[in-house]
Amino acid sequence: MKTKFKVFFQNLSFQRKIIVISFAASLFPLLLLTFFSIGTIQHFIIEREKSNNQDNLTATYQQINLRLTTYEEAIAFLTSSQFLIDELSIENPSNFEQYDLYTNTIVPLFRSIYSQQDTIANITLYTSINLYDHGKYVKKIVPGDITSKFKLNNTTNISYFFDNKQNQIYLYSQLFSAKNTDTNIIVFQLSPEVIFDNLDNISNEPYLLTITNAKKENLFQFSNEQPEQLGFISRLMQTLNQSQIKNQKQLKNDWIITFSRPMYSVYNGVLLLASVACLIFLFAIIMLSLSIIGLSKTVVAPIQKLANQMNDSPENTLNLKPTYQSNDEIGKLYQSFYQMIQQIQELINRVYKSEIKQQKHELRALQAQINPHFFYNSLSLINNKALLTGNQEISEMAQLLSQFYRLSLNNGKSRLSVAKELELTITYAKIQLKMHNHSFDLAIDVDEEIKQYEIITLLIQPFVENAIFHGIDHIEDDRRGKLTIRGKVLNNHLQFEISDNGRGMTAEQTATILTHQGKHYGIQNVKQRISLYYGVKEAIVYTSKLNVGTTVRIILPKYTT
Template sequence: MIRRWKYFFQNLQLKNKVLLIFSVAGIFPLLLLTIFSLVIIQYFTLQTERNKNEDNLLSAYQQLNATLSSYEDALAFLVNNDQLDRELSLKDPTNYDQYNLYIYTIVPLFNSITALQPDIQNITLYTTLDVYNHGEFVRKIEKDDITRFFTFDKKTSTEYFYDKPNDRMYLYSQLFSRNSKEKHVIVFDIDPNTLFGNISPISEESYTLSIQDRYGRDLFYRTQKPDDRSNQLFPKLLAALYPGDDRYQKTLSNGWVVQFRRPLATMYHGTLLLILFATSLLLLSLLLVFVAIWSLNKTVVSPLQTLSKEMGTIDEQDFLKHQLTYEAKDEIGQLYHEFNQMLSTIHTLIDDVYQGEINQKKHELRALQAQINPHFFYNSLSLINNKAVMIGNQEISEMAQLLSTFYRLSLNNGKNRLSVKQELDLTIAYAQIQLKMHRDSFDLVTEIDEQIYSYEIMNLLIQPFVENAIFHGIDHIEDERRGRLLLKGYATAHSIYIEVSDNGAGMDSEQIATILKSQQGEHYGIYNIQQRMALYYGTRGSIAYHSQIGVGTKVIIRLPKIMTE
């Protein structure tokens, strides 16, 4: 799949590549960023709206809970009043006792509560004592009074009862006397309109606030009418896109459920404006991107297409005379200028190639000539070896064999390429000849990786460096050190390395520069090798010198891996 896309992309025209790159690098990320930003912003916007709705619900809940708590605290105060408890413990109270109960206990207590809680319409004590009714303050429990709807238990907990037909709210609690088995109930009569009317408006947005008792009966219902925006386009569109309400509810300790509902359309109003703004910004950005693509095609792609077309029309007859014009001085103008310059120098480059081939032949010929003068010895070496064997002179025999090996490999049947093994055998033979000529005054050490033997190398490439190491290095040792010549060969992933090291006199940077640049004299061989390597290997081959005065010299020859045919 990747190869197919790569092939498809490589074969696209440049203008289509530009469009594809801009789409992938500009348009798609812009779309993704816009969508991602809208999702994130919408999430936090809606979260803010939901938090606001929860705060509105909490506000209504706290207002109602505070009012009911004050009622319950007042009722608890009466239920737990010790004086009232003692007065109600009388058995068969006389008229005088009842009078004292009404005038000095019940009426003052109840009036004090209503004075503090004006929302409470009446406070009535319903009792089974054999007493007379006293206005709205004391009533004897009868079958048809309001207590028939109450639920009694053995606790003094506060209970609520909603008389829906009469639209009245009652809070009641049973009062237990220590010394009386009679039933006593204190009842608060509250107007629901007064109770729920104390709940202040909690939002300027459209909303619905409702309160239900534990049995699901509606106690209160308020609807905030939508403002004038309901007749506008956006709210209508939102209402169609987002029907329904967002609902929140909390339950009071008495089982009442406070519910807050808000239309989803009002919550998404700010989000829709944000989406419209982001969409407009996205369209503007896309327009700018397409303008940039058009400008790039106009200023870059079209000139390059023109250049490509003109290059295709140039033939062998007029390529030196063909000149292209481009007015701008940018990089495209430089490209036109360089192309014209290239056309004007092609002829010179062709001459340079021909001249380079001629120079290569000259260098190879001079390298051969440098070794071919003593060629007449080659036919006599075998005779010398035989005579030396006959007279028992081993040293002469070894010298004759080394000379035979050296000249046989160096002449190489007139070829200028041989294997690395042959070149190393040639070089070692030369070094051993020099070792005998120097009366074994230095050590010859070889460290060769046999894996490099089968690769191809130029003829007589290593021998000149060995010669320099002996005559310009080891022969100039002035202390008591014994000379040491190291010949090392190894390979890496892409190259072959030959190192020639000595512990001779060493050189400074100026001497190294002289060796590398000298075109005549005793160091001409090194310069000749550099020229041959440049012609044959190009930049893939190199020579590096590392030397220190009084320590020695190391030459590192790097060659590409070329298998012998």
């Protein structure tokens, strides 16, 4: 069968061969392009919908966050009112004192909040003080009341509680007095309809908006999807594809806002474009057929002539003159060929200019080598001037800077001895000591044996920099900072440790510091360099404890790869 087809194809006329080959070579790419176009359209529409969803989600987040911030500022104003705190410090108040407390302190304060935030349903002071209940403003804490459901942590932090039975949201915060140990809680009662007002007109497209708290309780839900108004195709797509595009954002009180769009509504736009793409495909097939039949009768001879000219000797080819005068595609091909020949001739002439430019680049490279010497000479001059004027601090700083940059440049080499790397790192630490006015201590504990080996440049210094700026600089108590650099040979490896007694990190921060999620790009750069030079991916290990300090351990093979 294969032999018969081969013989049949060979016996076809050249024109028909062009038709068969053109159809075979064009049809499959056209099909691939059509499917790729439909897929690309779908991708961009979905990405656009995701972006629109994110915009809608951000608008919803800002609206709710603004309202919650207003309520939180109001309750913070009450809990920080020293006048209210002092009034509540009275032990065993008499009836008159209670009356005075209600009428002259609590009620005016609460009404002032009501006048500014009329959307608050109730403002109530729950207290363990021996007071009579005063309407909705003051209630004595009793077992089983709403405060029994609150999580009180003896701080003035503002918390939220959702009563799903009553469909009410409570905003509460404790109020403390240094004169007694009574429990006082300011409680705002809020209606979800007020907090989540105007969230039903975010988009004209079908969407589902859901707001839940940390307990996964549904605080608010809205959907403008109306299945009875969907067309046949939309209902069919809804049946076949139940998935959704979801975007989520978390408020600072751990409420989660979820904005989602049904995929069938997204695909409605794709369906129209896919239909257009199919029509374009059919039209392209028809036009392709007509074009191949027409072009096959006119392109054979001119192309063959052009091929013969291209196969001619280089001397004759460079001296060709246009022989085909036409404005069709073949004529443009001839023109492009002759233009290419002219460009080749021009490129030959430009070789000499390229050599001149190369010499200029070499001169710039030589100047770049001179620049570091100029920098060192400038620092040396600053040092000499400082010595002449008796300014020892400036002299020492200039010497340290000169030594640091001399070691870090390392004559352009990528490796240096451990001794020089330690010298570079210690020089950097001394510079930081001067910049920090000797506010921390520097301790060096390095075995002499380790100094004979080689490592890559600037391996230890980024960790020292990180320990100072992210650790020691953030000590919040009266501890004096301490930076320790250790180095030793351990079996067949070199081990370095950089320790600080700074702020430390949480377990989550420790887990992400070496990943792309972290913000310590210098450390990630060192990790990548170690992986490239040594072929070791787990050479850096962090251990840290919050408010105690951080230690990073670097373990490398004795010999570089």
